[in-house]
Amino acid sequence: MSHAIRADKFLLDADRTTWHDETLWFVREKRDRAVYGVPEFQELRELASGIKNHTLSRLDLYLQEFEAAAQANGVHVHWAADAAEHNAIILDITRKAGATRIVKSKSMLTEECHLNPYLMQHGIEVVDTDLGERIIQFRDEPPSHIVLPAIHLKKEDVGDTFHTHLGTTKGESDPQRLTEAARQHLRAKFIAGEVAISGVNFAIAETGAVVVCTNEGNADLGVNLARVHIAAMGIEKIIPRLSDLGVFTRLLARSATGQPVTTYTSHFAKPAPGKEMHIVIVDNGRTQQLGRPDFRASLKCIRCGACMNTCPVYRRSGGHSYDFTVPGPIGAILSPNIDMKKHASLPFASTLCGSCTDVCPVKIDIHTQLYKWRQVLGEANEIPASKKWSMKFMGRVLASTRVYGLGGQFARKALRLLPHGLTHAPSMNAWAVARELPEAPKQSFREWYAKQPAAQPAPSQTSA
Amino acid sequence: MSTTSRERILAAAKANKPAELPLPTVPDFGGEATVERFTTVLAGIGGTVVRMGGPEELEATLQQLFPEARHVASPLFRGTVPVDRETPTSILAEIDLAVLPGEIGVAENGCVWLPEANMLHRALPTITQHLALVLDQRRIVATMHQAYAQLPDTGGYGKFVAGPSKTADIEQSLVIGAHGARSLVVLLY
Numbered sequence: 001m002s003h004a005i006r007a008d009k010f011l012l013d014a015d016r017t018t019w020h021d022e023t024l025w026f027v028r029e030k031r032d033r034a035v036y037g038v039p040e041f042q043e044l045r046e047l048a049s050g051i052k053n054h055t056l057s058r059l060d061l062y063l064q065e066f067e068a069a070a071q072a073n074g075v076h077v078h079w080a081a082d083a084a085e086h087n088a089i090i091l092d093i094t095r096k097a098g099a100t101r102i103v104k105s106k107s108m109l110t111e112e113c114h115l116n117p118y119l120m121q122h123g124i125e126v127v128d129t130d131l132g133e134r135i136i137q138f139r140d141e142p143p144s145h146i147v148l149p150a151i152h153l154k155k156e157d158v159g160d161t162f163h164t165h166l167g168t169t170k171g172e173s174d175p176q177r178l179t180e181a182a183r184q185h186l187r188a189k190f191i192a193g194e195v196a197i198s199g200v201n202f203a204i205a206e207t208g209a210v211v212v213c214t215n216e217g218n219a220d221l222g223v224n225l226a227r228v229h230i231a232a233m234g235i236e237k238i239i240p241r242l243s244d245l246g247v248f249t250r251l252l253a254r255s256a257t258g259q260p261v262t263t264y265t266s267h268f269a270k271p272a273p274g275k276e277m278h279i280v281i282v283d284n285g286r287t288q289q290l291g292r293p294d295f296r297a298s299l300k301c302i303r304c305g306a307c308m309n310t311c312p313v314y315r316r317s318g319g320h321s322y323d324f325t326v327p328g329p330i331g332a333i334l335s336p337n338i339d340m341k342k343h344a345s346l347p348f349a350s351t352l353c354g355s356c357t358d359v360c361p362v363k364i365d366i367h368t369q370l371y372k373w374r375q376v377l378g379e380a381n382e383i384p385a386s387k388k389w390s391m392k393f394m395g396r397v398l399a400s401t402r403v404y405g406l407g408g409q410f411a412r413k414a415l416r417l418l419p420h421g422l423t424h425a426p427s428m429n430a431w432a433v434a435r436e437l438p439e440a441p442k443q444s445f446r447e448w449y450a451k452q453p454a455a456q457p458a459p460s461q462t463s464a
Numbered sequence: 465m466s467t468t469s470r471e472r473i474l475a476a477a478k479a480n481k482p483a484e485l486p487l488p489t490v491p492d493f494g495g496e497a498t499v500e501r502f503t504t505v506l507a508g509i510g511g512t513v514v515r516m517g518g519p520e521e522l523e524a525t526l527q528q529l530f531p532e533a534r535h536v537a538s539p540l541f542r543g544t545v546p547v548d549r550e551t552p553t554s555i556l557a558e559i560d561l562a563v564l565p566g567e568i569g570v571a572e573n574g575c576v577w578l579p580e581a582n583m584l585h586r587a588l589p590t591i592t593q594h595l596a597l598v599l600d601q602r603r604i605v606a607t608m609h610q611a612y613a614q615l616p617d618t619g620g621y622g623k624f625v626a627g628p629s630k631t632a633d634i635e636q637s638l639v640i641g642a643h644g645a646r647s648l649v650v651l652l653y
Contacts (some may be wrong), residue, residue: 053485
């Protein structure tokens with residue numbers, strides 16, 4: 001199923017679509033206000049991009065430096081080539097700890113690896129503790145945004161969900177009271193948690209520490225109450241030095257939600273005495289992306305979500321229409337690397353307007369990569385036949401002056417003569433589903449130009 | 465642990481990485497390291513700054529700010545609940561107020577560096593219902609660059625705390641008090 005077909009479903013509720021569009025644009029505006037308050041913001045973007053480019057160019061060395069530093073801190077380091085290995089490692093750690101109750105803070109990587117269903121199949125309780133993630137976990141839905149996982153839902157939806165799962169009053173939709181109900185419910189889970197899983201925002205090669213950024217405090221609460229901490233990270237989370245965090249912590253929250261910084265920027269280096277800390281370093285297609293010169297810059301991503309908030313297609317189609325862990329423009333350049341056939345429509349879910357590239361805090365050339373994926377997909381024969389043949393046909397027409405002129409004449413006549421029901425038939429003209437074609441002019445510019453009297457020669461200039 | 469996966473990942477990263485690129489030097493961008501800026505920014509993210517004449521005013525100030533607090537933990541004075549790293553979760557969960565010394569304040573974003581050594585227990589700053597951080601105003605810096613420049617390392621665990629715990633996961637409505645402390649006050653002297 002293509003992005004366009006899934007987007008159609010989202011668009012059935014026009015009011016909700018408008019709300020979604022405006023809400024995300026509001027987040028984009030908050031981002032702008034936060035960014036304009038920092039005079040050196042553009043320099044910070046350049047620095048962040050440079051640090052990430054440098055790190056990718058020495059990735060194997062930094063990974064080893066990080067591993068050695070983490071081990072010296074008393075941390076167990078594990079390596080997973082793919083999602084299956086990542087999941088198996090985490091299950092193994094949990095079993096060895098004799099645990100059955102896991103609390104988990106936000107981690108797009110564990111979503112990518114489908115960790116939750118795997119653990120649950122093996123009899124482990126996994127509770128997502130980020131409020132948005134808990135809401136969608138109750139509803140058995142994937143996140144629709146990497147920073148705002150439940151942004152596709154209205155407060156009434158959350159009220160219904162909490163009524164069913166937490167016993168809140170039917171019809172209660174006040175965000176304050178719903179959040180308080182979740183706080184009480186999740187406190188009990190935190191206190192009972194035996195193993196805590198967290199994601200990783202940054203992994204510092206120099207110190208072996210991992211940095212986790214949250215607003216709710218759920219990572220800190222979960223990790224510091226549990227006996228075992230498992231931090232799961234993709235290989236691209238590495239940064240060289242502690243001082244580099246000055247750059248990234250100034251960019252991340254401002255780009256994501258317009259906050260000056262996340263409430264908690266937590267540095268986990270060593271387990272507390274008597275406790276365990278594990279770090280699982282995951283590839284799952286990332287080294288392959290590193291080997292694609294046109295697309296390796298996508299590995300610089302720090303998962304702020306700014307490209308989604310600004311994207312005119314994402315805002316009006318919703319995160320679920322992408323059917324990939326990371327939706328939006330960045331997801332559309334990450335996903336074909338994982339499965340080109342399945343995600344072939346995503347690089348086309350863009351107007352190529354470039355707004356994503358403009359807001360990206362690490363300067364990924366997102367819209368250029370979208371364009372390049374289209375070429376790759378075309379050559380690999382992964383675009384639908386209708387698109388392929390219509391592009392071939394238009395290519396022929398536009399390459400020949402004569403054919404183009406004849407085609408124009410034909411189209412102008414046809415538009416005048418054919419009934420509206422035919423020219424705007426949704427089955428034949430998808431463009432006109434929600435738009436009116438303009439009235440066809442009587443003649444083309446070239447026809448008009450040919451009828452004009454020959455231009456007078458310009459008077460010659462006289463020198464002074 | 466799978467040694468083969470480790471070797472495979474490192475070999476693939478080595479084979480597929482681009483030619484080496486330089487590591488940029490991060491300049492100190494300067495900026496405004498003032499109490500006023502710190503106070504304004506912290507208020508903007510839901511925290512509060514209370515000025516004290518000196519650390520000796522701490523207990524009187526707390527009395528005024530938190531007259532209801534019964535279960536209080538602090539390394540700075542004799543609280544009502546003694547907490548150390550062995551304190552069981554059931555006792556931590558009852559704490560109303562934790563009063564902890566902060567190390568560095570950052571004016572651009574209102575955060576305060578809190579190292580493990582100042583926390584009594586790693587979970588205390590988030591499990592407490594309310595958090596007060598005591599900070600010497602001379603320790604305010606302008607930016608995160610300057611804050612990290614002052615940290616020799618981050619120890620076993622440590623964090624920057626910027627305001628109270630919050631969420632906007634329900635329709636983007638801001639709610640203070642998600643899972644961590646419901647309020648944050650910085651007591652500045």
